[in-house]
Amino acid sequence: xxxxxxxxxxxxxxxxxxxxxxxxxxxxxxxxxxxxxxxxxxxxxxxxxxxxxxxxxxxxxxxxxxxxxxxxxxxxxxxxxxxxxxxxxxxxxxxxxxxxxxxxxxxxxxxxxxxxxxxxxxxxxxxxxxxxxxxxxxxxxxxxxxxxxxxxxxxx
Amino acid sequence: xxxxxxxxxxxxxxxxxxxxxxxxxxxxxxxxxxxxxxxxxxxxxxxxxxxxxxxxxxxxxxxxxxxxxxxxxxxxxxxxxxxxxxxxxxxxxxxxxxxxxxxxxxxxxxxxxxxxxxxxxxxxxxxxxxxxxxxxxxxxxxxxxxxxxxxxxxxxxxxxxxxxxxxxxxxxxxxxxxxxxxxxxxxxxxxxxxxxxxxxxxxxxxxxxxxxxxxxxxxxxxxxxxxxxxxxxxxxxxxxxxxxxxxxxxxxxxxxxxxxxxxxxxxxxxxxxxxxxxxxxxxxxxxxxxxxxx
Numbered sequence: 151x152x153x154x155x156x157x158x159x160x161x162x163x164x165x166x167x168x169x170x171x172x173x174x175x176x177x178x179x180x181x182x183x184x185x186x187x188x189x190x191x192x193x194x195x196x197x198x199x200x201x202x203x204x205x206x207x208x209x210x211x212x213x214x215x216x217x218x219x220x221x222x223x224x225x226x227x228x229x230x231x232x233x234x235x236x237x238x239x240x241x242x243x244x245x246x247x248x249x250x251x252x253x254x255x256x257x258x259x260x261x262x263x264x265x266x267x268x269x270x271x272x273x274x275x276x277x278x279x280x281x282x283x284x285x286x287x288x289x290x291x292x293x294x295x296x297x298x299x300x301x302x303x304x305x306x
Numbered sequence: 307x308x309x310x311x312x313x314x315x316x317x318x319x320x321x322x323x324x325x326x327x328x329x330x331x332x333x334x335x336x337x338x339x340x341x342x343x344x345x346x347x348x349x350x351x352x353x354x355x356x357x358x359x360x361x362x363x364x365x366x367x368x369x370x371x372x373x374x375x376x377x378x379x380x381x382x383x384x385x386x387x388x389x390x391x392x393x394x395x396x397x398x399x400x401x402x403x404x405x406x407x408x409x410x411x412x413x414x415x416x417x418x419x420x421x422x423x424x425x426x427x428x429x430x431x432x433x434x435x436x437x438x439x440x441x442x443x444x445x446x447x448x449x450x451x452x453x454x455x456x457x458x459x460x461x462x463x464x465x466x467x468x469x470x471x472x473x474x475x476x477x478x479x480x481x482x483x484x485x486x487x488x489x490x491x492x493x494x495x496x497x498x499x500x501x502x503x504x505x506x507x508x509x510x511x512x513x514x515x516x517x518x519x520x521x522x523x524x525x526x527x528x529x530x531x532x533x534x535x536x537x538x539x540x541x542x543x544x545x546x547x548x549x550x551x552x553x554x555x556x557x558x559x560x561x562x563x564x565x566x567x568x569x570x571x572x573x574x575x576x577x578x579x580x581x582x583x584x585x586x587x588x589x590x591x592x593x594x595x596x597x598x599x600x
Contacts, residue, residue, distance in 0.1 A: 220317075
């Protein structure tokens with residue numbers, strides 16, 4: 151029923167016996183107490199709010215068991231800023247007012263952070279396609295696309 | 307939502323270990339977990355309640371794409387993100403890359419696998435129809451060590467059903483060495499960008515020396531009865547040239563007429579037939595273009 155897992159989250163090791171059925175999203179929020187990873191749709195895997203990076207790749211943490219992440223490196227929204235300084239992508243979101251209620255923002259940032267590493271010079275269409283897995287009900291996406299485009303430009 | 311209680315989690319390092327882990331349970335009580343992008347949803351909605359989850363992530367023999375004189379072999383645990391950019395699949399087997407590039411979203415493509423999708427065989431999925439279209443084969447191995455290879459037509463059954471038995475692991479999908487003038491293409495239509503296919507069409511063609519179609523496969527996904535081939539359309543394409551727009555349209559029309567389509571929340575039957583006609587014509591043209599090396 152339980153399994154001891156050792157998951158490194160933002161450089162910190164969390165080792166604990168948890169139920170096999172525990173989702174990675176719940177491990178992050180309830181065991182590691184990192185509540186920046188949000189749960190939107192909770193089960194369909196469609197909203198993308200719970201997106202984190204596992205070994206550097208964006209994945210939906212509600213579509214993984216914590217046990218699957220045993221031995222892996224997870225980065226959450228709390229791991230994006232370094233030494234209290236926002237990452238360039240986070241700064242661009244701030245500058246472009248790319249969030250309103252902010253619920254979807256952690257997932258979008260964790261997805262777009264990896265997206266820009268894979269595609270450092272994206273077109274607007276590529277940014278839009280990259281955002282397919284993240285729902286935002288406030289912004290209409292226009293400012294998010296502006297922010298991602300600008301973050302890519304600043305990195306060049 | 308979260309899964310029902312799961313008693314055990316195993317992470318085998320080899321196919322043999324995975325099969326042995328499954329053999330400790332009664333049929334169906336232990337489930338193999340590939341990328342989990344379908345199975346996790348099914349577990350959370352309690353459609354399935356496995357006693358044991360056997361996570362295949364550490365089985366290296368199930369991963370990667372290799373090519374030899376015999377053709378191309380895609381490990382069952384190869385992810386969409388890898389298939390979408392795989393150069394070995396361009397041209398003859400381009401339909402697989404087309405399908406993989408638009409499954410779900412980039413987070414799903416970072417984890418979802420070809421083998422997981424084939425074994426789950428969801429009604430609205432791209433991989434089963436694309437594999438039926440290109441005519442791939444499935445390599446299976448069972449706990450007793452028995453190996454068998456099934457062509458897609460035998461492996462893929464109705465929705466959520468395949469010829470795989472509970473004690474078998476899908477090892478790889480294999481594609482025969484294609485003749486020089488072969489091409490395939492896949493495209494789906496869904497309600498929003500990269501959504502589950504309401505209809506998806508995969509077409510594979512081979513061209514003879516004169517540029518006429520000498521072999522064709524036409525497969526459709528999104529049907530209530532599971533992925534199906536339109537054999538009348540395939541026959542209608544033989545001897546026709548890709549430049550013959552009327553012949554292409556007639557073949558797509560034939561596919562639309564011969565396949566049974568359902569009406570549901572996403573589209574009615576007549577609209578599905580329209581989609582088969584429209585996507586079918588487009589995919590015959592694109593597959594032929596790729597076959598001609600254009």
